[in-house]
Amino acid sequence: MxxxxxxxxxxxxxxxxxxxxxxxxxxxxxxxxxxxxxxxxxxxxxxxxxxxxxxxxxxxxxxxxxxxxxxxxxxxxxxxxxxxxTRISDNNPARKIKKPKVERPKMDILTQEEVELLLNAPNLKNIKGIRDKAILELFYATGIKVSELIELNIDDLNLNMDYINCVNNKNTRTIPMSNTSKKHTQKYLDDSRTKIIKDENEKALFLNSKGQRFTRQGLWKIIKKYTQDINLDKNVTPTMLRHSFAIHLLKKGANLSVVGKILGNNNLTSLQIYLNHIDKNIRKELKENHPRL
Known part of the structure; x- marks a missing residue:
């Protein structure tokens, strides 16, 4: 077996x-x-x-x-x-089994004001704070998944052309960096990574205190720490930052297909959830603020 x-x-x-x-x-x-x-x-x-x-x-x-x-x-x-x-079995008993319909949970996002509070929480006077600031800025600037950020190597970064190469099993995405995320990533490389690294052959972009590649749990702890530091009453996760990035881009007028390409998400059903979220907010704002209602 x-x-x-x-x-x-x-x-x-x-x-x-x-x-x-x-x-x-x-x-x-x-x-x-x-x-x-x-x-x-x-x-x-x-x-x-x-x-x-x-x-x-x-x-x-x-x-x-x-x-x-x-x-x-x-x-x-x-x-x-x-x-x-492969003819190991002469029938397929699972062929007619159907999956149950999974109700999509409500999408929680951060407001742009809450994002600003979170991104400004790290202390830039110490090497960990410089590193954490670069991590948070890159999370929000690119909308990448926590697993993708963990896997980023130094070679995936191109600060001259302002982009990162996000590599996974399915494809490689080239994602533009914002000026702010570029600035703080450069500061991390100059003032933080050089002091954290233990092995000069380490390829990982972001290093934990042991000089090694981060784990998922390690990055979640960073976000949880700063969420508590600013007394934000939300369960902030890397996925919430990813959703916030997408929603905020769409609210500024970004094209849905472009946002989908940046996220590496070509599933139109998933992307439609972002539009539905925006529609609900518009209806709410009209109901609360329209002068004739």
Whole structure:
């Protein structure tokens, strides 16, 4: 069984072109699924549609969220499709399984005033503050994901031409930097990174206090720290900064397709949420401020 799973993981890495996070999620989902099948003495090659439904009911009873179940179904469907296509199994019991509809949560963003407070929170008189200022400015100036910022290397930065190269498994995006983010990134390189770095061969752009590449948790802690410092009563995350970047650009008149390219998001349904958010705000402002209402 382990050999089959290894072949499947190798398949999705090479042929499916999935992100590292998605691959890790599929591996975790598959482990839960196989453990469940083993507990009921069910062979993976003889799984029926009812067996899959039983597993999904088990997940529901375990209070697994709808979004997680939806992702697990994707993992199961992909796995059984692989078994069928490689003739390891003679049928695909997951073919007709449909994912539950996931209700999109309300999109929370920061106002431009709140963004200013957050970006100005770091103390520029110490090396960590200089680094954190550069991180926050780059987050908001480019709208990149936390995983993308972690993976940025020195070579992905072009301060002469004012852009970063954002590389992931699917593609490479060239994203312009704002003048402010460029200024503070340069200050970080000159006054902070040179004092934090321990190994001259380290390629990561942003370094933690050990001189190593940041983890997701490390960057989340930075944002949480400054959110608390300014007493901001919101659960600020890198994703919220990404959404705020997109909404603020659109409010200034940016083209939706251009914003989508910068974000690396070509899903029109996802981008429509940004427009819906703006529409709701416009209706609210009209209702509260129109002189004839």
């Amino acid at each position: 382990d050999n089959i799973i290894d072949k499947y993981i190798d398949y999705i890495i090479k042929d499916k072109n999935l992100s590292q996070n998605t691959i890790l999620s599929y591996k975790s989902d598959l482990k839960k699924y196989i453990n469940y099948l083993n507990s009921s003495d069910t062979e993976y090659i003889s799984v029926s549609e009812n067996d899959i439904f039983s597993f999904l009911i088990y997940l529901q009873k375990s209070n697994t969220s709808v979004s997680t179940i939806s992702r697990i179904i994707s993992s199961i469907k992909s796995f059984h499709e692989f078994l069928f296509n």
